[in-house]
Amino acid sequence: MSPLRLAWCNVWRQPARSLACTLAVGVGASFYLLLTGSAAAFLEQFERMGRLLGAELVVHRSRATSPWSATLTAGEVAQLAAVEGVRRVHPVAIGRTDVLGDHFFMVFGLDPSAAMVAGLRQLDGRLPPPGTREIAVGTFAARRLGLAVGEAFDLRGRRLAVTGVYRTGHSLLDHGAIVPLALAQELFNFGDHVSFVLVATREGVDPSRLAEVISARYSGLEATTTDMWVSMYGQFQLARSFLRFVAVLCLVVAMVSVSAVLQMALLARAREYAILRALGWRRAAVGVVIVAEVGVFAVLGALLAPLLGETLLLAVGPLQAESAGFVAPHVNPRLVPETFLATLAASPLGALLPAWRVLRLAPASILRLP
Amino acid sequence: MNLASPSLRPGVHLLARGLARSFEGGLVPAVRRADLEVQPGEAVAIMGPTGCGKSTLLAMLALLEPPEAGELFLDGVPAARLGSGERLRREQVGIVFQFHHLLPHLSAAENVALPLARSALSRAQRRERVAELLHALGLEHRARTLAARLSGGERQLVALARALVNRPRLILADEPTGAVDSATGKLLLDHLFAPRGGGAPSIVLVTHDPAVAGRAHRVVPMRDGVLPA
Numbered sequence: 001m002s003p004l005r006l007a008w009c010n011v012w013r014q015p016a017r018s019l020a021c022t023l024a025v026g027v028g029a030s031f032y033l034l035l036t037g038s039a040a041a042f043l044e045q046f047e048r049m050g051r052l053l054g055a056e057l058v059v060h061r062s063r064a065t066s067p068w069s070a071t072l073t074a075g076e077v078a079q080l081a082a083v084e085g086v087r088r089v090h091p092v093a094i095g096r097t098d099v100l101g102d103h104f105f106m107v108f109g110l111d112p113s114a115a116m117v118a119g120l121r122q123l124d125g126r127l128p129p130p131g132t133r134e135i136a137v138g139t140f141a142a143r144r145l146g147l148a149v150g151e152a153f154d155l156r157g158r159r160l161a162v163t164g165v166y167r168t169g170h171s172l173l174d175h176g177a178i179v180p181l182a183l184a185q186e187l188f189n190f191g192d193h194v195s196f197v198l199v200a201t202r203e204g205v206d207p208s209r210l211a212e213v214i215s216a217r218y219s220g221l222e223a224t225t226t227d228m229w230v231s232m233y234g235q236f237q238l239a240r241s242f243l244r245f246v247a248v249l250c251l252v253v254a255m256v257s258v259s260a261v262l263q264m265a266l267l268a269r270a271r272e273y274a275i276l277r278a279l280g281w282r283r284a285a286v287g288v289v290i291v292a293e294v295g296v297f298a299v300l301g302a303l304l305a306p307l308l309g310e311t312l313l314l315a316v317g318p319l320q321a322e323s324a325g326f327v328a329p330h331v332n333p334r335l336v337p338e339t340f341l342a343t344l345a346a347s348p349l350g351a352l353l354p355a356w357r358v359l360r361l362a363p364a365s366i367l368r369l370p
Numbered sequence: 371m372n373l374a375s376p377s378l379r380p381g382v383h384l385l386a387r388g389l390a391r392s393f394e395g396g397l398v399p400a401v402r403r404a405d406l407e408v409q410p411g412e413a414v415a416i417m418g419p420t421g422c423g424k425s426t427l428l429a430m431l432a433l434l435e436p437p438e439a440g441e442l443f444l445d446g447v448p449a450a451r452l453g454s455g456e457r458l459r460r461e462q463v464g465i466v467f468q469f470h471h472l473l474p475h476l477s478a479a480e481n482v483a484l485p486l487a488r489s490a491l492s493r494a495q496r497r498e499r500v501a502e503l504l505h506a507l508g509l510e511h512r513a514r515t516l517a518a519r520l521s522g523g524e525r526q527l528v529a530l531a532r533a534l535v536n537r538p539r540l541i542l543a544d545e546p547t548g549a550v551d552s553a554t555g556k557l558l559l560d561h562l563f564a565p566r567g568g569g570a571p572s573i574v575l576v577t578h579d580p581a582v583a584g585r586a587h588r589v590v591p592m593r594d595g596v597l598p599a
Binding site for chain 1: 435458484
């Protein structure tokens, strides 16, 4: 009987043990999938927002830490509108508030004429026109808060009439609301300040070149193309670094999880390995058995990871209300191949220590026990 | 029935001088001094009460347990030159453990075939040899039965077949009949000591049963970890 044939028998004929090992590896892999997926979703929220803006440039205060710090004055907005090559400016004020346990309920202050509105799909009613005390809510916010067109919504002490329900496909917007620019400034005490300005360029104007011109001309402002927008904020650079750390941590957690499971599984079978050694099997041959079994568990566990991830999400779903609209944990199909490879890499690494421990055991010391 | 095909390999000449082994950092002496010489083809029974160090001595002879003192020679070659002894056990030695030590999720035939993992035999030859042994032991109908489902006696017979499958030159048996009924014990011993044409293996048998020891050519007593020359 060859080592590979023995490994196959070990896996196939002991289904309970194999299932337990596979599930353990799968849970580790699903954590990796969920955590890296959530981390990626967090960044995507902001990166996709850049694409939603519908303009070529974004101008914000230099060294601004987040998009919801309103720091551009009305005078600066007017100056930007006068820059050569600028076709139109769309000031946007963003405020963050708490609504029924959602700490990241985002309120976007903009006028219906803003380019950003082009990305919206109006499901019901209309967007609030300037000068009104009306609000349009995202589809998820409407569902969560039980709002419909014609109802009233109390926001930061003001009673606002709901005039529309929209969908953008962007979590932050769909979990938030849109109000007229002036109303947002009033709600969040911005005065005449705005968070950033979207700039539509004239035909034939190079957006990157225009961004350089604006940044050079106004020392307190920073202009960037919309696709690079998010990376300009310090908070997001910090978040990105942190999420990279989280991804590495996920991998370590997955490895430790796999290692712990395999350690228990392998040490429990020390007698089997001792018997093989006593029959003249080389350490390497026993090692092949272990590696082959671990490989099977790794492949099956990695294949199970998306399913286990979805199951975990169902189980912890109610806990997500806190972060609704900000980070939506989900199984990201694009991360499945990466998770598969990470699990294949992590499992043998995680098995190294237990395999080494098992192979170092003296067969006689184990076989001596009844 | 003669066991399998006649072995053409003569038994090993085994010489042990002053072997000693203890556990727990020397606090528990298992074998204080063991001197033993086994001629090729000779069957020697080591008799002694439980705990006198018989099994530890057998483990040292199988190179499973390194001696702390003394020398061991196999066909005149110092055991120290045989490394961890894996190849020796694979090619020259058959071991029958007191507690069969079968892999429960493998069938009887698969367990018997385990020592042939690196054999030069073809797959068909291996199957034939395993089938021959199981037939000789009356277990051909249990060949595909998982070890976990065999009776205690059947397991020990399968363990014997496994020890014989590589046609060893040295058989080390540790209380082989200790956990089986008398009929199975007799069957097992009949096969263990069956005459083999062309060359008989050397046998070292550990037991505390005088009837079992009586089947050997020579009986040597062991007491308190000492096996006198």
